[in-house]
Amino acid sequence: MNFKILNTDNNARTAIISLLHGEIKTPVFMPVGTYGSVKSIMPNELKDIGAQIVLGNTFHLWLRPGTDIIKLHNGLHNFMHWDKPILTDSGGFQVFSLSKKRKITEEGVAFSSPINGAKMFLTPEKSMQIQNILNSDIVMAFDECTPFKIADTIITKKEVYNSMTLSSRWAKRSFDEFQYQKNMNMLFGIVQGGMHEDLRDESIDKLLNIGFNGYAIGGLSVGEPKEDMIRILKHTARNLPKYSPRYLMGVGTPEDIVNGVENGIDMFDCVMPTRNARNGWIFTRYGNIKIRNSAYKKDLLPLDEECTCYTCNNFSRSYLHHLQIIKEINGARLNTIHNLHFYLTIMNEMRDAINNNEFNAWKTKFIIDRQQLNKK
Amino acid sequence: MNFKILNTDNNARTAIISLLHGEIKTPVFMPVGTYGSVKSIMPNELKDIGAQIVLGNTFHLWLRPGTDIIKLHNGLHNFMHWDKPILTDSGGFQVFSLSKKRKITEEGVAFSSPINGAKMFLTPEKSMQIQNILNSDIVMAFDECTPFKIADTIITKKEVYNSMTLSSRWAKRSFDEFQYQKNMNMLFGIVQGGMHEDLRDESIDKLLNIGFNGYAIGGLSVGEPKEDMIRILKHTARNLPKYSPRYLMGVGTPEDIVNGVENGIDMFDCVMPTRNARNGWIFTRYGNIKIRNSAYKKDLLPLDEECTCYTCNNFSRSYLHHLQIIKEINGARLNTIHNLHFYLTIMNEMRDAINNNEFNAWKTKFIIDRQQLNKK
Numbered sequence: 134m135n136f137k138i139l140n141t142d143n144n145a146r147t148a149i150i151s152l153l154h155g156e157i158k159t160p161v162f163m164p165v166g167t168y169g170s171v172k173s174i175m176p177n178e179l180k181d182i183g184a185q186i187v188l189g190n191t192f193h194l195w196l197r198p199g200t201d202i203i204k205l206h207n208g209l210h211n212f213m214h215w216d217k218p219i220l221t222d223s224g225g226f227q228v229f230s231l232s233k234k235r236k237i238t239e240e241g242v243a244f245s246s247p248i249n250g251a252k253m254f255l256t257p258e259k260s261m262q263i264q265n266i267l268n269s270d271i272v273m274a275f276d277e278c279t280p281f282k283i284a285d286t287i288i289t290k291k292e293v294y295n296s297m298t299l300s301s302r303w304a305k306r307s308f309d310e311f312q313y314q315k316n317m318n319m320l321f322g323i324v325q326g327g328m329h330e331d332l333r334d335e336s337i338d339k340l341l342n343i344g345f346n347g348y349a350i351g352g353l354s355v356g357e358p359k360e361d362m363i364r365i366l367k368h369t370a371r372n373l374p375k376y377s378p379r380y381l382m383g384v385g386t387p388e389d390i391v392n393g394v395e396n397g398i399d400m401f402d403c404v405m406p407t408r409n410a411r412n413g414w415i416f417t418r419y420g421n422i423k424i425r426n427s428a429y430k431k432d433l434l435p436l437d438e439e440c441t442c443y444t445c446n447n448f449s450r451s452y453l454h455h456l457q458i459i460k461e462i463n464g465a466r467l468n469t470i471h472n473l474h475f476y477l478t479i480m481n482e483m484r485d486a487i488n489n490n491e492f493n494a495w496k497t498k499f500i501i502d503r504q505q506l507n508k509k
Numbered sequence: 510m511n512f513k514i515l516n517t518d519n520n521a522r523t524a525i526i527s528l529l530h531g532e533i534k535t536p537v538f539m540p541v542g543t544y545g546s547v548k549s550i551m552p553n554e555l556k557d558i559g560a561q562i563v564l565g566n567t568f569h570l571w572l573r574p575g576t577d578i579i580k581l582h583n584g585l586h587n588f589m590h591w592d593k594p595i596l597t598d599s600g601g602f603q604v605f606s607l608s609k610k611r612k613i614t615e616e617g618v619a620f621s622s623p624i625n626g627a628k629m630f631l632t633p634e635k636s637m638q639i640q641n642i643l644n645s646d647i648v649m650a651f652d653e654c655t656p657f658k659i660a661d662t663i664i665t666k667k668e669v670y671n672s673m674t675l676s677s678r679w680a681k682r683s684f685d686e687f688q689y690q691k692n693m694n695m696l697f698g699i700v701q702g703g704m705h706e707d708l709r710d711e712s713i714d715k716l717l718n719i720g721f722n723g724y725a726i727g728g729l730s731v732g733e734p735k736e737d738m739i740r741i742l743k744h745t746a747r748n749l750p751k752y753s754p755r756y757l758m759g760v761g762t763p764e765d766i767v768n769g770v771e772n773g774i775d776m777f778d779c780v781m782p783t784r785n786a787r788n789g790w791i792f793t794r795y796g797n798i799k800i801r802n803s804a805y806k807k808d809l810l811p812l813d814e815e816c817t818c819y820t821c822n823n824f825s826r827s828y829l830h831h832l833q834i835i836k837e838i839n840g841a842r843l844n845t846i847h848n849l850h851f852y853l854t855i856m857n858e859m860r861d862a863i864n865n866n867e868f869n870a871w872k873t874k875f876i877i878d879r880q881q882l883n884k885k
Contacts, residue, residue, distance in 0.1 A: 168831070168832075168835050168837060169828070169831065170832060170837050170839045170840075172837065172838060172839070173838045173839065174839075175819075175839060175842065175843075176823075177819070197831065197834065197835055198806070198827070198830075198831040198834075201807075202806065202807060202827055202831065205807055205809060205827065206809065206825065206827070206828070212825075212827075212828055213828070214823040214824055214828075411838075430574070430578065431577075431578060431581055433581060433582065443551075443553070447552075447590040448590055449582065449588075451574070451578055451581065451582070451588075452545070452582070452588055452589065452590075454574075455544070455545065455573065455574040455578065456544075456546060458573065458574075459544050459573055461544060461546050461548065462548060462549045462787075462838050462841055462842070463546045463547075463548070463549065463550075463551060464546075465838055466551065466838070466842070467551075
């Protein structure tokens with residue numbers, strides 16, 4: 134078994150996933166390394182703050198540097214000097230983000246390279262082949278990420294159904310190609326079905342009939358109201374098989390992640406801690422800080438007095454404010470170290486809380502703590 | 510004595526300078542931290558690669574974050590979390606760089622802030638007061654950096670003379686204000702005099718009459734032909750007092766620095782290793798590498814196989830090429846780590862060579878080595 138549950142506390146659970154490049158403890162947050170590099174932070178620093186696994190983007194790495202370069206390095210791990218596990222997405226979400234610039238058929242997705250305009254064609258088989266070259270520990274099936282709205286109009290249930298069933302057929306083709314590649318990694322299916330419980334159920338059934346190593350929830354955090362997101366998360370997570378890893382894709386704020394863990398999700402990824410850091414948006418235990426704000430110009434406190442990261446140990450908010458104002462690279466770095474350290478620390482605390490059957494108490498305190506800065 | 514010569518090898522020498530925040534071994538290269546941050550590299554990384562002292566810019570720090578903020582942090586060391594020595598320039602060179610946007614009088618320099626247009630006035634006294642707040646270990650006298658050309662015309666000897674004598678009067682005012690501040694740091698005078706040996710001699714005489722803790726050579730690398738630079742460097746270095754530190758300001762390439770050491774210079778600073786790194790221009794033992802060049806796209810070698818820096822230990826030229834192409838912050842970081850490590854390593858090697866009376870042999874090999882990549 135590659136997935137071993139350690140403890141459950143209501144729906145929340147801790148587990149260990151054994152992968153080609155090591156074990157990871159869940160619930161886990163995966164920093165995003167789009168182009169083979171987690172922006173502004175180095176592999177040695179990622180390890181220092183406790184990162185267990187990072188995410189790489191198939192679509193981006195396919196375009197740049199290209200699979201020939203990755204192949205020369207014997208895979209993404211060696212290319213980016215990260216010897217722990219890597220999960221790669223399938224490229225489905227990025228193709229979806231191209232919106233009007235791509236054409237979807239049963240066979241796959243045609244689009245023009247945003248880099249040089251070259252005609253590209255991505256299929257389930259191609260996605261598997263690329264991820265095989267990347268040699269990621271967890272490979273994601275190729276899917277269409279069903280949009281919530283197109284041009285300000287919420288898409289119809291029929292459209293959601295068509296998209297979900299296309300993703301199901303692509304999931305089967307992904308599975309078949311993955312078997313052919315005969316690599317030792319894990320393959321995850323992706324549940325779609327928009328905001329419709331019955332379509333989510335049907336998507337799960339179709340994926341279970343194929344049989345994956347893990348199951349991801351896709352198509353959330355794509356513009357829908359928060360209550361729809363929570364409703365579908367709760368419903369879908371409950372219906373996923375218990376003895377496989379569950380992965381909520383592209384989510385989210387600290388509160389979203391805590392909510393996911395409460396509903397039995399094991400894995401998360403999001404660009405928020407890294408992207409927001411570069412823009413000076415800091416997550417702390419006691420609330421969020423926009424470090425550009427002139428209130429921090431003369432503030433000698435660290436971002437969070439209780440935080441043990443390199444940034445909080447050594448630098449004042451005033452210094453970080455200064456670096457943000459002068460657009461200094463080291464500002465992006467220090468903010469990124471703090472934000473990722475914060476995300477990884479709360480995952481760690483949640484694992485401890487679940488193991489001690491104290492998740493609810495931990496969550497209650499966390500939600501209150503997070504509102505402190507706003508109250509001042 | 511704050512300056513102790515350890516060995517001399519022809520004109521080259523090794524020494525120890527004892528400063529408020531520790532000792533530094535010379536010849537030394539000082540990475541430039543303009544705004545209280547050496548761009549793209551952190552204090553812990555600077556220590557890892559052997560940096561002994563960094564340079565801060567009085568002019569920039571006066572404008573942003575301003576002396577009130579530095580004062581709140583009890584000086585620049587604590588603000589930027591660097592507990593080893595700091596040298597600050599006087600602001601003279603930056604004011605000079607404003608060219609037409611400033612007005613020089615006997616009293617000082619009037620200019621508009623490039624940040625917000627506010628009217629500013631910098632004098633020798635003000636420069637000392639700012640550097641006192643920065644609490645730098647080595648304070649530089651306020652001078653006018655004599656230009657080589659104005660609007661494509663080489664300035665006359667009379668103009669150079671007037672500029673040099675103004676700098677001498679400002680040196681005296683700097684000295685008087687420095688004594689008044691009663692801090693425990695060292696004050697260096699700056700020799701001017703353009704490309705004229707007799708004016709350089711006169712400048713030295715005037716500075717010696719005041720009596721500084723060290724002497725810097727200013728007004729070189731400001732657009733003059735290389736042979737003029739070398740002629741004036743040789744002449745001026747020879748005439749500086751033997752038992753005081755000698756500092757060649759704003760220089761330069763690895764070869765320039767080796768040449769400076771050969772002529773008895775103890776201290777150097779330059780933005781070249783850091784600025785060039787961000788632009789993908791790499792210095793190595795065997796020549797310079799423009800990492801953007803497509804020749805490196807599939808090159809699996811490190812920048813320099815013999816280099817022991819974090820970058821060379823872990824990443825290929827191909828990876829660094831990729832990071833440069835996608836404009837990734839980590840590319841600037843890895844290049845900066847390598848370039849500064851290279852500069853600091855050759856300083857270390859030169860100190861060893863001088864201590865073993867083998868400087869000439871070291872230099873001969875170094876100059877040949879540096880041409881290897883170009884020969885291929």
